[in-house]
Amino acid sequence: MDEIKDGLSEIECDVLVIGGGTAGPMAAYKAKMKNPDAKVVLLEKANVKRSGAISMGMDGLNNAVIPGHSTPEQYTKEITIANDGICDQAAVYKYAQHCYEIIEELDKFGIRFQKDENGDYDVKKVHHIGTYVLPMPNGETVKKALYRQLRRARILISNRFMATRLLKGRSGRIAGAVAVNTRTAEFLVVRAKSVIMSMGAAGRLGLPTSGYLYGTYENAANSGEGYAMAYHAGAKLANLECFQINPLIKDYNGPSCAYVAGPFGGFTANSRGERFIECDYWSGQMMQEFYNELLSGNGPVFLKLNHLHKETADHIEQILHTVERPSRGRFHEGRGTRYHETMIEMHISEIGFCSGHSASGVFVDDCARTTVPGLYAAGDMASVPHNYMLGAFTNGAFAGEDAVAFAGEVDFEDYDREEVAREQERVLAPTRREDGIPPNQIEYKARRLVNDYLQPPKVTRKYELGQARLAEVRDDMENHMVARDAHELMRAMEVTSILDCADMAAFASLYREESRWGLYHWRTDHPERNDEEWKCHVLLSKQDGRMTCEKHPVQPYIVPISEEEKDAYYKQRIKAEA
Amino acid sequence: MPLANTSTTVPVLVDEGKCIADKGCTVCVDVCPLDVLRISELTNKAYMKFDECWYCMPCEADCPTGAVTVNIPYLLK
Ligand SMILES: Cc1cc2nc3c(=O)[nH]c(=O)nc-3n(C[C@H](O)[C@H](O)[C@H](O)COP(=O)(O)OP(=O)(O)OC[C@H]3O[C@@H](n4cnc5c(N)ncnc54)[C@H](O)[C@@H]3O)c2cc1C
Ligand code: SF4
Numbered sequence: 064m065d066e067i068k069d070g071l072s073e074i075e076c077d078v079l080v081i082g083g084g085t086a087g088p089m090a091a092y093k094a095k096m097k098n099p100d101a102k103v104v105l106l107e108k109a110n111v112k113r114s115g116a117i118s119m120g121m122d123g124l125n126n127a128v129i130p131g132h133s134t135p136e137q138y139t140k141e142i143t144i145a146n147d148g149i150c151d152q153a154a155v156y157k158y159a160q161h162c163y164e165i166i167e168e169l170d171k172f173g174i175r176f177q178k179d180e181n182g183d184y185d186v187k188k189v190h191h192i193g194t195y196v197l198p199m200p201n202g203e204t205v206k207k208a209l210y211r212q213l214r215r216a217r218i219l220i221s222n223r224f225m226a227t228r229l230l231k232g233r234s235g236r237i238a239g240a241v242a243v244n245t246r247t248a249e250f251l252v253v254r255a256k257s258v259i260m261s262m263g264a265a266g267r268l269g270l271p272t273s274g275y276l277y278g279t280y281e282n283a284a285n286s287g288e289g290y291a292m293a294y295h296a297g298a299k300l301a302n303l304e305c306f307q308i309n310p311l312i313k314d315y316n317g318p319s320c321a322y323v324a325g326p327f328g329g330f331t332a333n334s335r336g337e338r339f340i341e342c343d344y345w346s347g348q349m350m351q352e353f354y355n356e357l358l359s360g361n362g363p364v365f366l367k368l369n370h371l372h373k374e375t376a377d378h379i380e381q382i383l384h385t386v387e388r389p390s391r392g393r394f395h396e397g398r399g400t401r402y403h404e405t406m407i408e409m410h411i412s413e414i415g416f417c418s419g420h421s422a423s424g425v426f427v428d429d430c431a432r433t434t435v436p437g438l439y440a441a442g443d444m445a446s447v448p449h450n451y452m453l454g455a456f457t458n459g460a461f462a463g464e465d466a467v468a469f470a471g472e473v474d475f476e477d478y479d480r481e482e483v484a485r486e487q488e489r490v491l492a493p494t495r496r497e498d499g500i501p502p503n504q505i506e507y508k509a510r511r512l513v514n515d516y517l518q519p520p521k522v523t524r525k526y527e528l529g530q531a532r533l534a535e536v537r538d539d540m541e542n543h544m545v546a547r548d549a550h551e552l553m554r555a556m557e558v559t560s561i562l563d564c565a566d567m568a569a570f571a572s573l574y575r576e577e578s579r580w581g582l583y584h585w586r587t588d589h590p591e592r593n594d595e596e597w598k599c600h601v602l603l604s605k606q607d608g609r610m611t612c613e614k615h616p617v618q619p620y621i622v623p624i625s626e627e628e629k630d631a632y633y634k635q636r637i638k639a640e641a
Numbered sequence: 642m643p644l645a646n647t648s649t650t651v652p653v654l655v656d657e658g659k660c661i662a663d664k665g666c667t668v669c670v671d672v673c674p675l676d677v678l679r680i681s682e683l684t685n686k687a688y689m690k691f692d693e694c695w696y697c698m699p700c701e702a703d704c705p706t707g708a709v710t711v712n713i714p715y716l717l718k
């Protein structure tokens with residue numbers, strides 16, 4: 064395995080889904096259900112059985128809109144406020160109206176959701192305003208249950224193929240994608256009438272403070288190809304300056320996780336064991352307070368459970384150490400920390416792009432359509448804010464249904480063979496060199512620079528220096544990177560996505576001359592929010608080969624937000640007692 | 642620029658006495674999201690070839706004989 068082989072094959076399908084984590088399997092399944100005659104291909108860099116954010120399972124739904132507990136209007140309002148007003152509500156509202164149907168469908172697949180003694184869904188309040196968190200008692204079965212459905216529906220699965228570029232026809236319509244086998248370096252061209260991208264977050268953008276390249280919050284296979292491919296295909300990307308930054312267990316870099324612990328009485332505390340934020344739901348505004356506390360004399364910040372009954376703390380441990388990130392138990396064992404005894408030290412994650420938790424993503428409408436005809440995006444890489452897992456499933460479903468309908472109306476779009484040849488050359492360039500710089504060193508340096516220069520607070524002068532240094536690394540990458548086998552070549556291609564994402568993060572951040580979303584876009588040279596000029600999306604795209612940004616209006620709200628409500632998420636800090 | 646061989650300690654251990662890769666099993670290699678496990682041509686047993694681990698544990702959970710142990714990578718443990 065891993066020797067580089069020559070090879071290029073071509074396959075055709077109606078709908079190509081790239082990324083088989085969470086949104087991807089649902090998109091493929093829904094496309095096939097809607098038109099059983101359609102040929103649907105699911106392409107995955109890893110193995111669909113165990114890929115993506117939910118590879119081991121999930122503790123619960125973070126944003127379930129369940130009749131009797133909350134309404135689509137309430138949810139749309141909450142997310143609009145959490146996302147500081149920059150929200151095309153149509154997509155959020157549509158999600159909120161339909162996510163319950165997806166819950167019922169997942170339930171039929173065998174995934175259970177917690178119910179109380181009356182048989183009613185046991186939804187918990189974690190958000191600032193409404194009640195949306197629903198625990199999943201057998202959350203470790205999610206991937207298996209999905210995989211069973213894919214097999215049953217006869218979806219064609221291609222594992223260990225990493226997509227590198229999208230193909231478009233002369234008309235501008237999508238024509239397919241180029242992929243490379245991660246174990247042989249053989250190429251696969253997939254011609255498709257429509258393409259759905261669900262390649263997850265750009266999770267390897269910042270460097271974890273541990274220095275371990277793969278010690279990320281996100282599944283480390285999600286290196287931002289989706290963002291890079293969309294960019295090079297000319298699709299628009301929204302609000303990339305709204306970074307993802309999460310409050311995590313220090314060093315372990317997994318969720319702490321107040322969503323699970325909160326309903327039992329756990330909370331985020333300062334070093335005195337005191338609560339300092341009203342609400343543990345992740346938002347940029349909350350992260351700003353977290354950051355302030357960390358740097359104040361009251362830091363570090365901790366997850367506090369040691370005031371709870373030992374049984375309660377043990378029960379929380381049992382949930383947190385078995386499902387989502389089961390190695391967490393081993394981490395605490397190594398440190399000798401038990402939740403009922405000591406508070407657990409927390410920290411701030413590296414930066415990334417992820418609409419699942421914040422809002423940075425490929426710009427899509429309420430049918431998951433991007434700005435390129437026939438190209439869709441869903442899940443963490445699409446721009447619907449605060450999507451989380453149920454958003455990935457639900458928007459994946461919308462994408463699958465629309466994409467299969469689109470494919471039914473068009474024929475294959477022709478693509479330029481020369482473009483494929485050029486892409487092969489680009490990909491294989493690091494294998495043609497005798498010696499040079501290995502991908503891991505280029506990646507380390509790029510991500511270290513991201514931490515040094517791009518991590519908030521965002522300082523204009525630092526950003527300019529960062530851009531210059533990243534350009535030097537790009538030069539090294541393009542002219543000196545060396546890959547000795549197919550595995551290293553996958554890493555080399557990931558580095559190209561990481562650098563593209565770093566460039567986009569810097570460019571979009573400099574464009575928006577205000578501060579917004581709390582810590583996510585805190586610009587020290589423009590410290591105030593400026594609604595008059597910047598209550599709009601920033602769309603980044605490649606035009607005539609160059610990176611550009613433009614303002615784009617937020618669609619008129621469907622659910623109105625009153626003046627008193629709009630800043631609710633800025634009122635996080637617990638008032639000091641007089 | 643010539644390359645060096647810098648050593649690194651890997652987090653995933655395989656108990657060779659339990660591993661049945663020599664009987665055709667490749668489960669852990671198949672499921673790993675980061676694709677960092679391989680079957681050794683020397684020993685015919687699974688091992689961690691690349692130190693690029695998300696300590697996520699499908700390899701351990703899916704191994705039919707309980708041969709795999711995932712430890713926390715040294716830099717963050
Ligand atoms: C640790 C953690 C805990 C979380 N906890 C919760 C929770 O409790 N509740 C909740 O609701 N949400 C939670 N989330 C969020 C939720 O899991 C995600 O929002 C959701 O799973 C994202 O789905 P996705 O399909 O966009 O991405 P993923 O599921 O990550 O899938 C992306 C897929 O794309 C593949 N891929 C990447 N690049 C390529 C390429 N070039 N070619 C081919 N394939 C590629 C990857 O291998 C991966 O399989 C959590 C996330 C994390 C990381
Ligand atoms: S899954 Fe277990 S038995 Fe199979 S190859 Fe891996 S270590 Fe060996």
Ligand code: SF4
Nearest residue numbers: 673694695697698700
């Ligand atoms: S813990 Fe995860 S990344 Fe590490 S070897 Fe096992 S499956 Fe692969």
